[in-house]
Amino acid sequence: MNIGIAGAGLIGRLLAWQLLRRGHKITLFDRDAAAGELSAARVAAAMLAPYSEAVHSERAIFDWGRESLALWPALLHDLKIDSDIDVFFQHQGSVVVAHANDRSSLDHFNKCLLHAVPDFSDSIQPLDKNSLQELEPELAERFSAATFLREEGTLDNRELLLALEQAIRCAGALWYEGSEVTKVDAGAIYFDNEIFHCDLAIDTRGFGAKKQLADLRGVRGEVLWVHAPEVHFTRPIRLMHPRYQLYIAPKRDSVYVIGATEIESESLAPISVRSSLELQSALYSTHTGFAEANVLHAYANCRPAFMDNLPRVEISDGLMRVNGLFRHGYLLSPVVMAQALAAIEGRVEHSIVKYIDAVNYSSTKSVCA
Ligand SMILES: Cc1cc2nc3c(=O)[nH]c(=O)nc-3n(C[C@H](O)[C@H](O)[C@H](O)COP(=O)(O)OP(=O)(O)OC[C@H]3O[C@@H](n4cnc5c(N)ncnc54)[C@H](O)[C@@H]3O)c2cc1C
Structure with missing residues (x-):
């Protein structure tokens, strides 16, 4: 598929990399430069702390967090092959x-x-x-x-973002830096007064998607x-x-x-x-x-x-939105990414994923309801 991704922060980069590995053609748009200084991903401490989070979060965060912790080593191993960067990852409690x-x-x-x-x-x-x-x-x-x-750990987010950038560029993706995306709809990304048409448009703008997601904060x-x-x-x-x-x-x-x-x-x-x-x-x-x-x-x-502080993957024909990673982006992204990929491939395995009706999608309606 020809896939456009709006937002090259944490989840946008992870999805771009994995979709490239599956043979898709990827174009990325971000208002920031590739160093990602404007993303929450760059600012984060990248703690992988399912236990500490369990005290203030729903049990799902703990379960998905433990699942994700088990997935990180294999992901970072593949990323080293694709980028030649050995991302710092520590899992000794x-x-x-x-x-x-x-x-x-x-x-x-x-x-x-x-x-x-x-x-x-x-x-x-x-x-x-x-x-x-x-x-x-x-x-x-x-x-x-x-x-x-x-069981807790941490990783180096600067190294991860850099390694993902290298892997994405090496795989031949187009990356529009400094491009403000104003809207993401089914098969279309609106940026800098232009429209990019694609088979699937993925919105991973994090907090930057707020204008289109009324219940995002x-x-x-x-x-x-x-x-x-x-x-x-x-x-x-x-x-x-x-x-x-x-x-x-x-x-x-x-x-x-x-x-x-x-x-x-x-x-x-x-x-x-x-x-x-x-x-x-x-x-x-x-x-x-x-x-x-x-x-x-x-x-x-x-x-x-979102109001429930849980992540969401929403998919319909030609459109996917992945958002709401809150304070758990690093903790949960391997599971969230895996579920987004499964949904793109037509499998929904997890309660994180919701099918949405893109035609009736409106910025004032909660699509989770
Ligand atoms: C202070 C802080 C500490 C954190 N600590 C941790 C932690 O220890 N552990 C943990 O698991 N998580 C932590 N997080 C959470 C984690 O950083 C986020 O959950 C994660 O980065 C969200 O990923 P994202 O890809 O959805 O958004 P982001 O990483 O913010 O990426 C969004 C991207 O979209 C781009 N963008 C936005 N709007 C537009 C637009 N209109 N046009 C074009 N591009 C646009 C941005 O430039 C950015 O590159 C922390 C966050 C913060 C702020």
Whole structure:
């Protein structure tokens, strides 16, 4: 098929790559340059944290998240073959901590987690100071109790986006950078006062699709990327914080991402002073080595979310919309992508996928109903 994809962020790139592998002809449109600085995908910390998310989300996020975690290694293996880039992926668990004053929030988190996923209690391990010392020695200097979530992980989103770009370009796709898409309809993508006609138009514009998806909302998030050679955390750390779910995700070469604020606002303004101070003081409170860290980036963007905070794949003749990945884009995209591909091939296997009536599709009607 001749397929047009509007939005080359996380899910748009993943779909483009896999559809190229299946022999389809792909044309991508994005208002941004290929580096993806305007996408939520670029801003994210790329935590793969089904357990931590289970406390605040529907059980489906946990189940799809675990399914996706199992799919990432094979996907990244194929991506290395196609791009020659070995994307950083780490799956050795994460550690949840709280300062002494916030100890009750850690106890509460543990209780809620066991209540949410009682059948997976074996993967939730309380740690005393000695076992924390063995697992993450530098964390034990500041914390005396923690919880180890042995199945969680993280990946490097910068490397993933770059590897996907390389693989897509090598496979011969056309990529229109700096192209504003105003509308995606069955078999048509409207961009820069032109219309691109295709057999299937896929809308993966994330929050940028809001004008066509009335029930989509943006949830603002802010992160800092720092270089901290004096810190040697090996796993993602989640810090219980009275206002946010804060985590520190280690990447290669002493780079750490600290995030993320979660604010019910659709503002795309740069990070606020308040958020920046809160993130930096939370970071410093885990390890004095962060005092000398250099701030590499301060990003803000909006997570695309529907009211139920669940992802959706909607398909009809000539049109597919994939959206609502919210704070779970990296956690869920392998499963969401697999379901979108199955739907394109005429198989619907999952409740993520809905058939929609493209003719009656209107921007004021929820297609999920
Ligand atoms: C601060 C923050 C932290 C996060 N942390 C995590 C995390 O730790 N783990 C996790 O799993 N998820 C995380 N996420 C969520 C994850 O980033 C998103 O779920 C995911 O990026 C959504 O993918 P998407 O492809 O739908 O949208 P995006 O990645 O935003 O991609 C959309 C693309 O469409 C383009 N576009 C938009 N409008 C137009 C238009 N009109 N014309 C042309 N192009 C357009 C954009 O430029 C962009 O390239 C985080 C998000 C944020 C903001």
